[in-house]
Amino acid sequence: MNKVSEKSGLSKKDAEKSVNAFIESVTEYLKSGNDLQLIGFGNFQVKQRVAKTGRNPKTGEPFKIAAANVPSFKAGQNLKQAVK
Template structure:
């Protein structure tokens, strides 16, 4: 039962493509191509060190997580976790307001 409840709150890529096709008057194939192109453009911009900003929606960026020590929970052994680049998203005001409106 928990899985069914959780499933209702999850939008899959296919469902997003269907929604884009419906609202933009495109075919599903065109919508899938547009979505894939958009996500690839964002990824490539972040890889090259750029930020991607959609006014009112939010900003995608990359930050660096410092190297640190961690522990293996099973054995308790100390591990060295290397520095890593991490994608970040900060929602814009209009996006936050839309999510919080009733």
């Protein structure tokens, strides 16, 4: 939160509130079935993971892994270039 506070000029407490509000907003948006695109930063979306069979590494015994919705993030071009 220190960096957010420094760059935005907000107090640490306000910066934390802002970041938490952003995270909650993205979470709610994804839960409602929408994808979120932040131009230059990346895309948040929910992908469906299919059901499959796994194996217990200790016993080798098979078990079922249920299908699920999982959050996904794909970095945008600007973010990729900045990290390079």
